[in-house]
Amino acid sequence: MPEDLLLRGAHVIDPSTGRDEVCDVAVADGRIAAEPGPGATTLDCDGLVLAPGLVDMHTHLRQPGREDKETVETGCRAAALGGFTAVAPMANTEPVADHAGVIHEVRDLGAAAGLCDVFPVGAITRGLAGEAMAEIGEMVEAGVRLFSDDGRCVPTARMLRNALTYARAFDGVVMAEHCEDTSLAEGGQMHEGLHSYSLGLAGQPREAEEVIVARDLAVARLSGGRLHLCHLSSAGSIELVRLAKAQGLRVSAEVTPHHLVFSEEDLLTYDTNLKVNPPLRAAEDRDALHEALADGTIDAVATDHAPHAVEDKEVEFDQAPPGTIGLETALGAVLTHLVEPGVLSLARAIEAMSTAPARILGAAGHGGPIEPGRPANLVVFDPAAEWTVEPPFASRSRNSAFLGQVLRGRAVHTVYAGELVVADGKAQR
Ligand code: NCD
Ligand code: ZN
Numbered sequence: 001m002p003e004d005l006l007l008r009g010a011h012v013i014d015p016s017t018g019r020d021e022v023c024d025v026a027v028a029d030g031r032i033a034a035e036p037g038p039g040a041t042t043l044d045c046d047g048l049v050l051a052p053g054l055v056d057m058h059t060h061l062r063q064p065g066r067e068d069k070e071t072v073e074t075g076c077r078a079a080a081l082g083g084f085t086a087v088a089p090m091a092n093t094e095p096v097a098d099h100a101g102v103i104h105e106v107r108d109l110g111a112a113a114g115l116c117d118v119f120p121v122g123a124i125t126r127g128l129a130g131e132a133m134a135e136i137g138e139m140v141e142a143g144v145r146l147f148s149d150d151g152r153c154v155p156t157a158r159m160l161r162n163a164l165t166y167a168r169a170f171d172g173v174v175m176a177e178h179c180e181d182t183s184l185a186e187g188g189q190m191h192e193g194l195h196s197y198s199l200g201l202a203g204q205p206r207e208a209e210e211v212i213v214a215r216d217l218a219v220a221r222l223s224g225g226r227l228h229l230c231h232l233s234s235a236g237s238i239e240l241v242r243l244a245k246a247q248g249l250r251v252s253a254e255v256t257p258h259h260l261v262f263s264e265e266d267l268l269t270y271d272t273n274l275k276v277n278p279p280l281r282a283a284e285d286r287d288a289l290h291e292a293l294a295d296g297t298i299d300a301v302a303t304d305h306a307p308h309a310v311e312d313k314e315v316e317f318d319q320a321p322p323g324t325i326g327l328e329t330a331l332g333a334v335l336t337h338l339v340e341p342g343v344l345s346l347a348r349a350i351e352a353m354s355t356a357p358a359r360i361l362g363a364a365g366h367g368g369p370i371e372p373g374r375p376a377n378l379v380v381f382d383p384a385a386e387w388t389v390e391p392p393f394a395s396r397s398r399n400s401a402f403l404g405q406v407l408r409g410r411a412v413h414t415v416y417a418g419e420l421v422v423a424d425g426k427a428q429r
Helices: 072-081 100-113 136-141 157-167 194-199 207-223 235-246 257-261 264-269 283-295 330-339 346-361
Strands: 005-014 019-028 031-033 041-044 049-052 054-059 084-089 146-148 174-177 226-229 251-255 378-388 406-416 419-423
Touching (some): 005 378, 005 406, 049 346, 054 346, 072 406, 084 378, 084 406, 136 157, 157 174, 194 264, 235 251, 257 283, 330 378
Parallel strands (some): 005 041, 226 251
């Protein structure tokens, strides 16, 4: 059993109950307790915020298959240091997580690391090939609640319809879509527009995302299944989701920190760490993402932590694979670029990074409430801590879009299942 803790004098923000007060929080036997045990270790949390541990519903951990980029253990360490107590690794591993075997393997590796909960995402189609349905029933039995072909779009409306219809048989199962029409996006290195013309890079239009968002919302309506839209990037997608939600469709959506912070204008340096899928779009799109996250049209912030090897990224822009790491910077990025300028309240930011993704994932024990008897999955962070994003990272990769940025706000302590896995900003395992 982990040691008992007394987190003293923290500013407790719990979006699941609306609680917002300075008080003590005790942890005993892995759970939140009404009173501290006699031998509890006291941590002075004066000036620090205590919240439900962050939950990342879109992470790439690369194991099995590309352990040179990341392993479940290194990814979980990056997550814990970033304030996360749960991550959902995507299915685009080698082999693909399209059957229960890989799901068990990834979950067991997560349990062995013991740094955060790991909720593996199952593939929708076998081998992510878009042709035959993956072993969804078997994976549901293994506890999977989120399914996605992320990295690729489900190619036909019919396949998505079948998956959504099938998923209805299982309570709480969600199909998460990477919205990208291949015929429009293929070859595109960045957002299509004046900047792509002047940089001489092939563009991909925002319509590549929007036509699939429109298709998927229509198919969700047809099938009645639960749809989640990954990493939305365009203002037009937001309008479609807003309308669908107003009409009562059960749909949810996420946005990444990098799409909230950067735009196509940042590509002037041809920095391959800013080459991501979907591409960074125009400033107007970014503004629409801010508004949608603030008003709840977008439910969650998800990192899309996508580690890539140095040698893969240190190539010509059009040769580089898309993706940025994000677990260690997500909290600082959101606090610095959204909370500080007043785009989001602190409570809404924590809701979008913890309570909302925990609900969509069905991650019981995460996202609050911070109440006696509940599993102790908590983050304590310093909203005023200034730090520069630079290696070394806990992640095995260092392809961060935020390299060199000064961020304000960083996790100090992370409590996972009652254990202090990060203390004073240092991983304890
Ligand atoms: C992801 C990856 O590298 O696996 N890359 C990315 O740019 N987002 C795949 C994905 O999420 O589309
Ligand atoms: Zn994706």
